Amino acid sequence: MSLNILFREKDIPNIREFSVYNKNGGYEGLKKALGMSRKQVIDEVKASNLRGRGGAGFPTGVKWSFIPQDNPINYVVVNADESETGTFKDRQIMENNPHQLIEGALICAYAIKAAAVYIYLRGEFWDVAHELDKHIADARKAGLFGPKGKLKDADGNPFRIDVFTHLGAGAYICGEESALLNSLEGKLGQPRVRPPFPANKGGGLYAEPTVVNNVETLANVPWIINNGADEYKKIGVGTSTGTKVFCLSGHVKNPGNYELPFGITFRELLYDYGGGPLDGREFKAILPSGGSGPIIRVTDEVLDTPLTYDDLRKFNSILGSASVIVMDDTTDIVWVASKVTKFFKHESCGKCTPCREGTYWLDKVLDRILAGEGKESDVDLIMSVAKNMQPTTLCALGEFAANPIIWTINAFPEDFKAWVDGSKKPAEEKAVARPARGRAATAATPAGD
Amino acid sequence: MNTLQEKYADRIEATLAKYPDKRSAVMPLLYIAQEEYGWVSPEGIQDVAEVCDMDPTQVQSIAGFYTMYSEKPKGHYWLQVCTDLPCALKGADKFHKELKEHLGVSEGGTTEDGMFTVEHVMCLAACDKAPMLQCNFHYYENLDMEKMKVLLEQWRAEVNAQANKS
Numbered sequence: 001m002s003l004n005i006l007f008r009e010k011d012i013p014n015i016r017e018f019s020v021y022n023k024n025g026g027y028e029g030l031k032k033a034l035g036m037s038r039k040q041v042i043d044e045v046k047a048s049n050l051r052g053r054g055g056a057g058f059p060t061g062v063k064w065s066f067i068p069q070d071n072p073i074n075y076v077v078v079n080a081d082e083s084e085t086g087t088f089k090d091r092q093i094m095e096n097n098p099h100q101l102i103e104g105a106l107i108c109a110y111a112i113k114a115a116a117v118y119i120y121l122r123g124e125f126w127d128v129a130h131e132l133d134k135h136i137a138d139a140r141k142a143g144l145f146g147p148k149g150k151l152k153d154a155d156g157n158p159f160r161i162d163v164f165t166h167l168g169a170g171a172y173i174c175g176e177e178s179a180l181l182n183s184l185e186g187k188l189g190q191p192r193v194r195p196p197f198p199a200n201k202g203g204g205l206y207a208e209p210t211v212v213n214n215v216e217t218l219a220n221v222p223w224i225i226n227n228g229a230d231e232y233k234k235i236g237v238g239t240s241t242g243t244k245v246f247c248l249s250g251h252v253k254n255p256g257n258y259e260l261p262f263g264i265t266f267r268e269l270l271y272d273y274g275g276g277p278l279d280g281r282e283f284k285a286i287l288p289s290g291g292s293g294p295i296i297r298v299t300d301e302v303l304d305t306p307l308t309y310d311d312l313r314k315f316n317s318i319l320g321s322a323s324v325i326v327m328d329d330t331t332d333i334v335w336v337a338s339k340v341t342k343f344f345k346h347e348s349c350g351k352c353t354p355c356r357e358g359t360y361w362l363d364k365v366l367d368r369i370l371a372g373e374g375k376e377s378d379v380d381l382i383m384s385v386a387k388n389m390q391p392t393t394l395c396a397l398g399e400f401a402a403n404p405i406i407w408t409i410n411a412f413p414e415d416f417k418a419w420v421d422g423s424k425k426p427a428e429e430k431a432v433a434r435p436a437r438g439r440a441a442t443a444a445t446p447a448g449d
Numbered sequence: 450m451n452t453l454q455e456k457y458a459d460r461i462e463a464t465l466a467k468y469p470d471k472r473s474a475v476m477p478l479l480y481i482a483q484e485e486y487g488w489v490s491p492e493g494i495q496d497v498a499e500v501c502d503m504d505p506t507q508v509q510s511i512a513g514f515y516t517m518y519s520e521k522p523k524g525h526y527w528l529q530v531c532t533d534l535p536c537a538l539k540g541a542d543k544f545h546k547e548l549k550e551h552l553g554v555s556e557g558g559t560t561e562d563g564m565f566t567v568e569h570v571m572c573l574a575a576c577d578k579a580p581m582l583q584c585n586f587h588y589y590e591n592l593d594m595e596k597m598k599v600l601l602e603q604w605r606a607e608v609n610a611q612a613n614k615s
Contacts, residue, residue, distance in 0.1 A: 085534055086572075088576050091574050091575075122574070123517040123586075124574070166467070166473075169480075169515030170515050171516065172571070184473060186474065186503075186511070187472075188510060188514050189515070206470060248577070249538070249539075249579075250535055255578075287534075291533075291572075323576075331538070339537055342571075343534070343571045346571050349514075
């Protein structure tokens with residue numbers, strides 16, 4: 001059996017087209033789910049141990065079970081606001097296997113008795129969204145859902161839930177579920193104070209109970225319903241079941257998305273799939289969960305670590321959405337800290353003071369250090385600001401902004417020391433920007449071609 | 450009935466039909482306003498506010514919060530280069546700098562002929578294909594300056610051909 005649960009385009013060309021998807025078992029999972037009770041569907045997803053692929057890793061079936069079934073209107077919102085530094089997997093799923101996402105979202109909608117599905121895409125996915133609209137229209141026209149849906153559920157009721165796309169407009173914070181809901185309601189994309197949580201009355205879309213799931217999460221669901229939770233659990237390790245799309249970027253010969261079972265090691269990912277470092281260099285550091293997770297110094301122990309939700313904890317890091325950014329020994333970690341901070345400073349929504357002011361403060365001090373004007377006390381100052389941000393921000397963005405800074409200092413104190421004792425000068429900073437090599441240096445093409 | 454309602458009636462109706470609350474249409478309609486006026490002009494803000502039953506100030510605050518709405522006129526081609534960490538590791542900062550130098554503009558600036566506006570953005574979810582940019586919301590990946598110069602000429606020719614036709 002192929003392990004391309006999500007990237008089925010690798011086995012079946014043009015599976016993005018409704019006719020091809022349909023011929024290859026498409027929407028069979030939905031039909032099967034409609035023959036089950038809602039509780040049975042939720043229990044099957046629970047039993048699979050499918051965990052949220054957006055970063056938090058929360059058990060998906062458990063999340064669905066929080067929705068009150070007796071509420072007249074519930075919603076499914078697909079989080080396709082893929083904006084985490086280093087993450088580019090959801091876009092590939094939506095471009096190449098969109099119907100599997102639509103099917104997964106519909107199964108969820110049936111299970112939680114939803115009134116509608118909204119797919120919230122980041123605004124930059126303009127082309128993806130317009131293509132997705134066509135795919136949704138094809139499936140709707142075939143009578144699988146929507147106002148003229150021909151299928152019936154286990155109670156004999158017509159299945160007429162509809163699916164809509166909604167484009168954001170450039171705001172990383174809208175990946176945070178409550179900010180996303182605000183944005184979908186036509187408000188500023190700023191996080192809400194919780195509780196109530198989205199699953200609660202008063203906390204979801206239009207104040208109704210809502211499941212917010214990532215694209216990759218929902219795209220797993222049809223496979224689980226078709227093949228059963230027991231089969232799904234055979235893939236992966238421990239509580240990290242199934243496959244995971246690892247987004248590999250940075251200083252490797254073959255950057256890209258790799259769908260692999262949980263439990264593969266960093267060494268396999270970086271060397272067997274990534275092709276190893278560029279120009280015969282050595283790997284220095286990994287950000288295993290994009291810009292928001294703690295950085296790890298590359299050692300043999302790290303390279304032999306299985307990629308699971310649990311195994312990365314021993315390095316005080318997280319798997320997150322598995323956006324694996326790799327840096328070689330030409331990389332200055334203070335520059336990395338500055339790049340990550342500039343991202344969060346730019347993306348802070350401004351609602352809470354610790355994040356709004358803290359990211360500016362961190363950026364300012366890091367700029368000072370990189371200008372060759374830093375002092376030893378500046379490193380202590382950065383650490384102090386970051387640690388004060390961690391427990392005080394309204395949402396996880398502020399914490400994400402603080403984490404990498406704290407861990408860059410902890411893991412690479414020598415890089416900071418070199419700047420503040422004057423042994424490193426600003427001119428050397430430019431050395432990190434090098435032309436692309438390897439597979440990334442192929443022809444310039446519009447995305448999707 | 451305002452300009453947007455007159456010219457984009459079908460699109461507006463289809464957009465409003467997606468949501469139980471008109472206010473949810475504000476972001477999609479701001480894109481339509483931007484398409485009509487070239488930027489989210491005061492007229493565009495007013496038109497959207499009328500359709501969504503919102504105060505223009507509320508609509509303006511939405512336009513100001515999100516980076517893909519332009520609050521001032523841009524060039525024909527709005528070039529947004531991703532310079533976030535993964536792209537920068539693959540030379541995006543250098544590419545961004547060279548592009549600005551080639552066009553003779555500073556950050557956020559527009560060329561004198563009104564053809565190109567250049568700015569940097571943070572993470573476009575194309576990290577494995579850096580350097581890359583977004584031009585008028587379409588992605589161009591695996592770039593270098595040689596490939597970029599070809600694209601710039603191509604775009605320039607398209608605008609000039611359009612101008613000659615009209």
